[in-house]
Amino acid sequence: MAPVIPADFHPLSPSTETGSGSPAQLLHNATAHLFNARNAGGYTARVLEGVAAVAGKVSQCTRPFTGATPAELKSRVDAVDLGTPLADTAAALDELEGVYLRDAVYFHDAKYAAHLNCPVVIPALVAEAVLSAVNSSMDTWDQSAGATMIERRLISWAAGQLQLGGSADGVFTSGGSQSNFQALLLARNQAVEWLKLDPENDGLRLPSLLEKLRIFTSADSHFSIRKSASMLGLGYDAVVSVPCGPEHRMDPVALGGELAHARNEGLVPMAVVATAGTTDFGAIDPLDELAAAAREHGAWFHVDAAYGGGLMVSARHRHLLDGIHRADSVTVDFHKTFFQPVSSSALLVRDAATLRHVTYHADYLNPVSAVDRPNQVDKSIQTTRRFDALKLWLTLRIMGADALGALFDGAIDLASSVAKVLASDPDFELAAAPQLSTLVFRYRPRQPDGSRLAEDTADRLNQDIRSAVFSSGEAVVAGTTVAGRHYLKFTLLNAEARVEDIRSIIDLLRTTGALLLEDAEVSA
Numbered sequence: 001m002a003p004v005i006p007a008d009f010h011p012l013s014p015s016t017e018t019g020s021g022s023p024a025q026l027l028h029n030a031t032a033h034l035f036n037a038r039n040a041g042g043y044t045a046r047v048l049e050g051v052a053a054v055a056g057k058v059s060q061c062t063r064p065f066t067g068a069t070p071a072e073l074k075s076r077v078d079a080v081d082l083g084t085p086l087a088d089t090a091a092a093l094d095e096l097e098g099v100y101l102r103d104a105v106y107f108h109d110a111k112y113a114a115h116l117n118c119p120v121v122i123p124a125l126v127a128e129a130v131l132s133a134v135n136s137s138m139d140t141w142d143q144s145a146g147a148t149m150i151e152r153r154l155i156s157w158a159a160g161q162l163q164l165g166g167s168a169d170g171v172f173t174s175g176g177s178q179s180n181f182q183a184l185l186l187a188r189n190q191a192v193e194w195l196k197l198d199p200e201n202d203g204l205r206l207p208s209l210l211e212k213l214r215i216f217t218s219a220d221s222h223f224s225i226r227k228s229a230s231m232l233g234l235g236y237d238a239v240v241s242v243p244c245g246p247e248h249r250m251d252p253v254a255l256g257g258e259l260a261h262a263r264n265e266g267l268v269p270m271a272v273v274a275t276a277g278t279t280d281f282g283a284i285d286p287l288d289e290l291a292a293a294a295r296e297h298g299a300w301f302h303v304d305a306a307y308g309g310g311l312m313v314s315a316r317h318r319h320l321l322d323g324i325h326r327a328d329s330v331t332v333d334f335h336k337t338f339f340q341p342v343s344s345s346a347l348l349v350r351d352a353a354t355l356r357h358v359t360y361h362a363d364y365l366n367p368v369s370a371v372d373r374p375n376q377v378d379k380s381i382q383t384t385r386r387f388d389a390l391k392l393w394l395t396l397r398i399m400g401a402d403a404l405g406a407l408f409d410g411a412i413d414l415a416s417s418v419a420k421v422l423a424s425d426p427d428f429e430l431a432a433a434p435q436l437s438t439l440v441f442r443y444r445p446r447q448p449d450g451s452r453l454a455e456d457t458a459d460r461l462n463q464d465i466r467s468a469v470f471s472s473g474e475a476v477v478a479g480t481t482v483a484g485r486h487y488l489k490f491t492l493l494n495a496e497a498r499v500e501d502i503r504s505i506i507d508l509l510r511t512t513g514a515l516l517l518e519d520a521e522v523s524a
Contacts, residue, residue: 043133077099108120119493182380186357276324331346358380415436469512
């Protein structure tokens with residue numbers, strides 16, 4: 001049903017929007033901008049103006065970026081006089097076109113193939129409008145009511161999809177880094193709790209206990225694991241980097257050796273962190289084997305499935321997550337492979353009782369006596385928190401989980417097809433076969449004598465190709481390093497993109513690389 005705008009609604013006049021006169025008049029004018037029953041018509045009209053501006057921009061978008069430079073955009077933004085409000089919403093949106101919308105990076109475009117940014121589904125955008133306007137805060141029951149129950153139901157649903165068991169629980173977070181941080185916070189506090197119960201450690205102060213703790217994760221794991229160790233007071237050295245096999249999956253034998261070595265040195269294996277979908281290669285570690293090693297040494301087993309978590313709703317690739325049910329905690333980013341707007345992530349735990357490690361009580365917020373109130377702040381390291389769960393809720397209610405799985409399956413299929421194109425192209429080298437929807441490769445054409453372009457030259461060239469293509473705005477690709485060498489990377493999450501779309505990016509990379517080589521030869 002189309003929104004109804006009252007017949008007597010009239011947008012504020014320019015003089016009213018800018019406001020002037022006495023404090024009482026300024027206050028009167030300001031209240032016209034508050035969202036409430038009196039201003040509901042104005043809310044509808046102005047939000048529709050914003051929606052129309054975005055829809056119009058997206059419908060006309062022909063490439064993912066314009067190529068605007070930081071200096072250009074800084075100059076435009078700095079020129080805005082924040083002390084002088086504009087006449088109305090239309091004027092503000094016109095200004096926004098020049099400082100943001102025109103030069104935004106549009107993830108929905110088929111030639112955006114860089115980072116783990118997904119095109120978003122419309123039901124989630126509907127939810128964004130609802131949750132922003134109602135503005136529930138998820139910390140306590142008396143600020144959220146039904147929103148708390150919806151979030152809890154979705155946590156239960158996700159834990160059920162991963163078969164974490166009847167005691168599972170969790171909480172929504174801002175993203176994978178925060179979810180990983182909270183998981184390791186739980187693991188740290190759990191380990192310290194056990195150490196304090198051990199008579200051998202009786203009398204040791206907390207710093208001495210923390211010095212013993214070690215986290216084991218693969219060389220290809222997300223940087224947030226090391227960052228979290230630092231923020232938790234353990235330091236970067238507390239993270240033991242475990243080698244990967246040829247498919248970029250953590251080597252279980254190597255893990256077993258590292259765990260045993262740590263024990264022999266009097267250290268405490270605090271956590272084993274597996275990855276279900278590494279950022280570069282989409283690799284999924286051998287979860288069952290890693291879980292067994294963690295259990296043997298009494299370590300918390302965390303699975304970072306920020307990327308691969310979407311496999312839980314896949315009709316054809318769900319088996320890749322086999323073994324995840326043995327995890328003590330799991331990170332899932334719905335704003336990656338569930339096609340939700342940022343931000344929407346969750347930390348799931350096997351045992352709800354472990355969330356006590358982040359529970360703090362304040363008399364003015366969540367007093368100990370409030371046992372009859374389901375306060376989400378008791379489970380979270382955040383206090384004020386948006387009702388981001390509503391996006392996933394409306395998506396499931398309108399589209400269904402199978403449809404989300406089909407979108408991820410489509411992206412995986414696309415990556416498989418593009419890999420064949422790259423593998424058969426003499427100008428490119430493919431670093432590894434795709435495991436999910438990422439492809440790591442580089443431009444390294446053959447020389448007249450049949451040899452490949454020199455490694456050092458290829459390193460510089462691929463960095464320059466990426467920069468030049470981004471500056472052109474015609475496509476956006478990512479970059480990474482493999483064994484110290486520079487590569488390009490496709491991250492494909494757009495199920496509507498076609499092989500032809502990605503082939504056109506490959507041709508652009510080739511043309512750009514050839515021109516850069518030609519310019520380098522002329523300069524030499």
